Amino acid sequence: MLHNTTMRSLLSSLTFSVWGWVFFSLLITSCVKEAQFDNNPEGNLDALWTIIDEHYCFLDYKKETIGVDWNIMRARYRQRLSKSMTNAQLFEVLAAMLSELRDGHVNLYAAHDVGRNWSWYEDYPRNFSQELQDAYLGTDYKIASSLKYRILPDNIGYVVCSSFQTALGDGNISEVLSYLSTCNGLILDMRENSGGSLTYAELLAQRFTNERRLVGYIAHKTGRGHADFSKPEPEYIEPSLGIRWQKRAVVLTNRHCYSATNTFIRDVKGCPLVTVMGDQTGGGSGMPFNSELPNGWSVRFSACPMYDAQMNQIEFGIQPDIQMALSEADRARGIDTLIEAARTLLNK
Amino acid sequence: MNRLFLFIGCVLGLLCCDPVAAQETMSFRRASRTTLFGVGGARQQDTYLSPLNYRGLQLNFLFGTQRVTHLLDSCVTFQTLLQADFTSTTNAPEKATYLGGVVHFDAAWHYSFCGSAVVAPSALATAGGRSFRLLLGPQVGASFGGLYNTRNGNNPAQAIAEMHLSASAAFLWRFRLWKQPLVLSDQMDIPLIGMMFSPAYGQSYYEIFTLGNRDHNICLTTPFNAPTLRNQLAVDLPFRRCTLRLAYLADFRQSRTNEIRRHTYSHAFLIGWVRQLDILRPRPTPAPSH
Numbered sequence: 349m350l351h352n353t354t355m356r357s358l359l360s361s362l363t364f365s366v367w368g369w370v371f372f373s374l375l376i377t378s379c380v381k382e383a384q385f386d387n388n389p390e391g392n393l394d395a396l397w398t399i400i401d402e403h404y405c406f407l408d409y410k411k412e413t414i415g416v417d418w419n420i421m422r423a424r425y426r427q428r429l430s431k432s433m434t435n436a437q438l439f440e441v442l443a444a445m446l447s448e449l450r451d452g453h454v455n456l457y458a459a460h461d462v463g464r465n466w467s468w469y470e471d472y473p474r475n476f477s478q479e480l481q482d483a484y485l486g487t488d489y490k491i492a493s494s495l496k497y498r499i500l501p502d503n504i505g506y507v508v509c510s511s512f513q514t515a516l517g518d519g520n521i522s523e524v525l526s527y528l529s530t531c532n533g534l535i536l537d538m539r540e541n542s543g544g545s546l547t548y549a550e551l552l553a554q555r556f557t558n559e560r561r562l563v564g565y566i567a568h569k570t571g572r573g574h575a576d577f578s579k580p581e582p583e584y585i586e587p588s589l590g591i592r593w594q595k596r597a598v599v600l601t602n603r604h605c606y607s608a609t610n611t612f613i614r615d616v617k618g619c620p621l622v623t624v625m626g627d628q629t630g631g632g633s634g635m636p637f638n639s640e641l642p643n644g645w646s647v648r649f650s651a652c653p654m655y656d657a658q659m660n661q662i663e664f665g666i667q668p669d670i671q672m673a674l675s676e677a678d679r680a681r682g683i684d685t686l687i688e689a690a691r692t693l694l695n696k
Numbered sequence: 697m698n699r700l701f702l703f704i705g706c707v708l709g710l711l712c713c714d715p716v717a718a719q720e721t722m723s724f725r726r727a728s729r730t731t732l733f734g735v736g737g738a739r740q741q742d743t744y745l746s747p748l749n750y751r752g753l754q755l756n757f758l759f760g761t762q763r764v765t766h767l768l769d770s771c772v773t774f775q776t777l778l779q780a781d782f783t784s785t786t787n788a789p790e791k792a793t794y795l796g797g798v799v800h801f802d803a804a805w806h807y808s809f810c811g812s813a814v815v816a817p818s819a820l821a822t823a824g825g826r827s828f829r830l831l832l833g834p835q836v837g838a839s840f841g842g843l844y845n846t847r848n849g850n851n852p853a854q855a856i857a858e859m860h861l862s863a864s865a866a867f868l869w870r871f872r873l874w875k876q877p878l879v880l881s882d883q884m885d886i887p888l889i890g891m892m893f894s895p896a897y898g899q900s901y902y903e904i905f906t907l908g909n910r911d912h913n914i915c916l917t918t919p920f921n922a923p924t925l926r927n928q929l930a931v932d933l934p935f936r937r938c939t940l941r942l943a944y945l946a947d948f949r950q951s952r953t954n955e956i957r958r959h960t961y962s963h964a965f966l967i968g969w970v971r972q973l974d975i976l977r978p979r980p981t982p983a984p985s986h
Contacts, residue, residue, distance in 0.1 A: 379923075379950065379959065380922075380923070380950040380951060380952045380957045380958065380959050381741065381957065381959065382741060382743050382747050382957050384747075384748070384749065387788070387789070395747065398747075399747070403898060405898065546902065546906075547906065566903060566907065566909070568896055568897070568898045568899040568900065568903060568911070569896075569897050569898030570896055570897050570898070570911070570954070570955075571897055571955055572897075572955065576897070578896060578899070578911050581903075581907065581909040583907065635850055635900055635902070636849060636850055637848070637849070637850055637851045637898070637900070638845075638847065638848040638849050638850075638851060639746055639747065640746050640747075640748055640787065640791075640792060642748065642788070642789070643789055644787060644788075644789030644790070644791035644792070645791075646791075646792070646847060648849065651850070651851075651898045651900070652898060652899070652900055652903065
């Protein structure tokens with residue numbers, strides 16, 4: 349009797365285990381996996397091409413504007429591969445393929461180099477001199493996080509914001525605007541600011557509006573197709589609850605204004621008391637994501653497109669209200685043409 | 697041990713009860729508490745963060761309770777399980793790392809098909825009667841946590857938040873090996889339907905949480921888009937006043953939502969203990985009829 353009971357228990361356990369393994373087998377056959385590419389030159393190129401093909405957000409736009417047909421890139425660059433090529437040679441081929449997109453947010457990172465296309469500012473006049481900026485700031489300027497500021501002799505506030513990488517808080521901005529509150533106007537020098545955090549850019553932009561303003565739209569990819577995008581959602585700038593600038597302001601730009609700074613210029617351009625002066629910004633309106641290749645190299649690419657309030661692309665930059673260039677004659681005399689033009693405008 | 701609890705229960709009862717409650721009789725409710733620590737391996741993939749597979753170490757902590765209920769002639773046990781998983785995995789070239797942490801909480805009601813319910817496998821060894829129990833029942837659960845990639849920029853992490861209704865099945869089998877009473881148990885949980893959070897295919901967390909834009913971020917999960925299985929095989933060895941438990945946990949969690957593919961396959965060996973408790977509770981006495 350005991351023997352029969354034991355046998356029945358054993359059989360029941362076995363039955364249960366068999367069912368368990370049936371479920372397990374079904375699960376294995378329905379595994380949720382992404383296809384893996386081999387870690388060789390072809391596999392890495394295919395992986396990179398696929399990442400951009402499925403995730404990059406400007407493929408159709410770049411085809412329209414600069415004629416980049418991504419569908420033919422894989423075959424074109426595969427011809428440059430060989431099994432005996434070195435890592436450095438492979439890097440060169442892959443970086444060249446990415447460079448076709450002419451996007452500052454598209455990079456390939458390896459231990460020995462960064463693949464890039466910086467033509468968005470390298471192909472244009474700089475309209476900026478660090479020596480001149482240092483001369484205007486002097487040595488007794490104040491620093492509030494990433495903001496350097498002082499009052500110029502004609503009672504114009506001069507603020508340099510060279511990066512949105514460093515943490516910028518409401519308290520920093522309030523201190524700056526409070527210190528400059530007796531000035532007749534404000535020059536906000538954004539030249540050479542190549543971006544950083546959108547949050548800091550938005551905090552600063554909120555100081556230049558007294559009302560909620562529609563400043564643009566943002567979308568994201570919803571699938572692997574080149575045209576799979578979500579409905580663009582409006583973006584608004586809310587007026588800051590802290591000190592807001594109520595006098596005229598001039599924002600200086602050059603081609604090096606990129607990414608979050610490009611978005612900042614989008615946000616403040618059109619504010620009633622703000623004039624954007626200088627050169628067209630560098631662009632970079634796609635929020636970048638990261639991915640990686642089978643050999644471990646990291647890839648950065650534009651993933652979420654942002655537009656202006658009229659749903660225009662701003663990937664290749666934003667035009668200023670007043671086009672202004674730094675003249676060589678002024679530079680030789682130790683004068684920054686843009687700062688002087690801004691002072692003249694604010695003193696009128 | 698039982699006498700100790702009976703004594704403590706009686707003392708507390710005398711201290712706390714009122715005269716009406718004094719007319720109540722006492723009843724035992726059998727319960728058990730399980731504590732396990734585990735170590736094992738994990739394979740992870742999350743295409744929102746990277747298309748590559750990551751492999752590495754997983755540490756587990758499990759705390760479970762089980763008690764016999766009064767449902768269906770005391771044939772139903774109520775089980776709760778808190779499971780915390782911590783992972784550190786790297787990609788094949790070992791140039792990036794995922795750091796993950798997830799807490800799973802599950803509650804299950806098991807009906808015992810082969811005899812009265814027992815609260816723990818160890819209890820079966822002294823329960824007498826049939827040596828095999830088959831348990832089936834529903835389970836509800838939720839998981840919260842995240843997976844962080846150490847080198848990504850605007851897509852550095854993936855949040856994990858999901859709820860599910862599962863089918864849970866288990867067996868307990870008492871047997872002797874070299875005159876040593878042992879209990880073998882296996883529990884399998886398969887989510888049947890649920891909900892989980894997922895960003896859209898290329899949606900940033902900045903857009904979801906800073907701008908407040910939603911786009912199908914709560915997704916329905918079924919075995920078709922989220923085939924998942926949790927299986928724990930355990931052997932209980934009575935050891936003085938406790939029961940030592942050795943277990944193997946196979947945990948296969950995967951999903952395909954908004955074209956984002958995710959999976960965590962893990963295997964872990966667990967060791968811990970099971971403590972059986974007899975909880976003394978008052979049971980109202982039927983009023984005498986006149």
